[in-house]
Amino acid sequence: MTTLYFITGTSSGIGYALTNHILSTENNVLVEGVSRNQAIHHGNYKHHTFDLSEIDELIGFFGKIDLEKRIKNKIDKVVLINNAGTLGQVGHVGKIPSQDIVKTININTIAPFVLMNEFLHTFDNQTFGNIEKVIINVSSGAGKRPIDGWSAYCASKAGLNLFAEVVKEEEKILNQNTQIFNISVGVVDTNMQGEIRKTTENEFSSVEYFKELKNNNQLASPEFVAEKIYSIIEKPQDYEDIWQKLQ
Ligand SMILES: NC(=O)c1ccc[n+]([C@@H]2O[C@H](COP(=O)([O-])OP(=O)(O)OC[C@H]3O[C@@H](n4cnc5c(N)ncnc54)[C@H](OP(=O)(O)O)[C@@H]3O)[C@@H](O)[C@H]2O)c1
Numbered sequence: 001m002t003t004l005y006f007i008t009g010t011s012s013g014i015g016y017a018l019t020n021h022i023l024s025t026e027n028n029v030l031v032e033g034v035s036r037n038q039a040i041h042h043g044n045y046k047h048h049t050f051d052l053s054e055i056d057e058l059i060g061f062f063g064k065i066d067l068e069k070r071i072k073n074k075i076d077k078v079v080l081i082n083n084a085g086t087l088g089q090v091g092h093v094g095k096i097p098s099q100d101i102v103k104t105i106n107i108n109t110i111a112p113f114v115l116m117n118e119f120l121h122t123f124d125n126q127t128f129g130n131i132e133k134v135i136i137n138v139s140s141g142a143g144k145r146p147i148d149g150w151s152a153y154c155a156s157k158a159g160l161n162l163f164a165e166v167v168k169e170e171e172k173i174l175n176q177n178t179q180i181f182n183i184s185v186g187v188v189d190t191n192m193q194g195e196i197r198k199t200t201e202n203e204f205s206s207v208e209y210f211k212e213l214k215n216n217n218q219l220a221s222p223e224f225v226a227e228k229i230y231s232i233i234e235k236p237q238d239y240e241d242i243w244q245k246l247q
Pocket of ligand 1: 008009010011012013014015034035036037038050051052053082083084085086107138139140141184185186187188189190191192193
C-alpha cells in the first residue's frame with residue numbers, strides 16, 4: 001500500500017525539509033512536488049515546475065499530471081500539503097505595489113483553495129472508495145493578528161484558515177475520511193525569515209526583534225518543523241499534543 005503526497009514549495013525551507021524527511025522515512029511513497037525551482041531528485045519524487053500565482057493553470061491540476069499512469073500500486077492514503085508561500089513586499093498599505101498584493105493572495109490563499117477543491121474532487125468516494133485523505137495547510141500566527149507591513153500576508157493566512165475550517169465542517173457532514181489541519185509553524189530559519197530581516201523599521205516596525213531572534217539562535221530549524229508536520233500526518237489523533245510542542 002502506498003501513500004501519495006502532493007506538496008507545494010518543495011524547493012527550499014520547510015517544504016524541502018519535509019519532502020526529504022518523507023522520502024528518507026517511507027519506502028512506499030510517491031511525492032508530487034510543486035515549485036518554480038527543482039531541488040529534489042529521488043526515484044519516488046516527481047517534480048512539477050509550476051508558478052502558483054498562475055491560478056488558471058491549477059484548474060484540473062490532478063488530471064493534468066498523468067496520475068493514473070503512475071499509480072501502479074493501489075494507494076491507501078493521499079496527502080495534500082499546501083506549504084508554498086510568499087511574504088510579499090513588506091511595507092505599509094499605500095506604499096506597496098497593488099500587483100504584489102494580488103500575487104501574494106494568489107500564491108498563499110487562492111492556490112491552496114483551488115488545490116483543496118481539486119484534491120477533494122479528484123479523490124472522491126466514487127472513484128477511490130473511502131480512501132484516507134489528509135490536508136495540511138502551512139499557516140502562521142500572522143493569520144490571527146495584525147502585523148504592520150505584512151497586510152497581504154496576514155490576510156492571506158487568515159483567509160486560508162477560515163476556508164479550511166469550512167471544508168473541515170463539510171467533510172464531517174459528508175462523513176468523509178478526511179483530516180484537515182492548519183498549522184502555525186512558529187518562527188523557522190528559512191529564506192522567508194531572511195527576507196524579513198532585510199526590511200527597514202519604516203516598512204516593518206519589529207524588524208529588530210526578528211534580527212535578535214536569529215542572533216540568539218531562537219529560530220526553529222526547518223527539519224524540526226518537518227518532523228512535527230510528519231508526526232501529525234502519521235498520527236492525526238495526536239495533533240493537539242504535537243502542535244503544543246511546535247509552539
Ligand atoms: N519561516 C517562517 O518563519 C514561517 C512562519 C510561519 C509560516 N511560514 C510558512 O511556511 C511556508 C513555507 O515557507 P518557508 O519558510 O519554508 O519559506 P521559503 O524557504 O521561502 O520557501 C517557500 C517555498 O514556496 C515556494 N514558492 C514561493 N512562491 C511560489 C510560486 N509563485 N509558485 C510556486 N512555488 C512558490 C518556493 O519555491 P520556488 O521559489 O522554487 O517557487 C519555496 O519552495 C509558507 O507558507 C510560509 O508562509 C513560515
